[in-house]
Amino acid sequence: MDLEVTRALRIPGAELSWRFSRASGPGGQHVNTSDSRVELSWDVAASGALSEAQRARLLARLAPRLAAGTLTVAASERRSQLRNREAARARLAALVREGLAPDAAPRRATRPGRGAVRRRLEAKARRSDTKRLRRRPPGE
Structure with a gap:
């Protein structure tokens, strides 16, 4: 099943790799x-879904999270595997969306207005x- 990021x-489902294991935490005997x-x-580095510019941007921005060019997310907060699958898919999509987002516009330096300066000085006085x-x- 494909993962729609934007x-x-x-991302084609064939490029996604799943692993399952026993979760820790609540769930009683069920969790064991x-x-x-x-x-x-x-695998971001080998994905066919990305353009070269997108791949370079993701590899640079997600570098701390990547292991050999592969982005991995884990989910174990829900009791059912299905819900954890949905959480992992949402988490991966959010990370990729965030990694591809354009940089924020640089901040333009501004100076306080005359009224703001006057109010600050009056408060100090x-x-x-x-x-x-x-x-x-x-x-005394």
């Missing part, structure tokens, strides 16, 4: 007998007066 990008933990892997009035009078 309208323009769809069922392979409900899911690991979903996708009020605070200064408050502290001055709390002081012990001289000679």
Whole structure:
């Protein structure tokens, strides 16, 4: 089953690799007998679904998460394997979407307006007066 990341990008199901194991955590005896933990892997470096620019961007941006060019996500928070599969698919799609997203526009430096400067100075003066009035009078 294909994984739709964006309208323009769809990862073929044949490129996804699944592994199942026993999960830890709640579930009682059920958790000791069922392979409900899911690991979903996708080889970014060898994927045919990506253009060269997309591949380079993902390899650069997801470098800390990649192992030999493969992106792996795990899900074990649900009790059923089916729900964990859905969680893993959603997590992988979100990571790829985030990795492909364009960089944010650089921040433009701005200066505070005249009104903001005036209000800040008035607040400082009020605070200064408050502290001055709390002081012990001289000679006391």
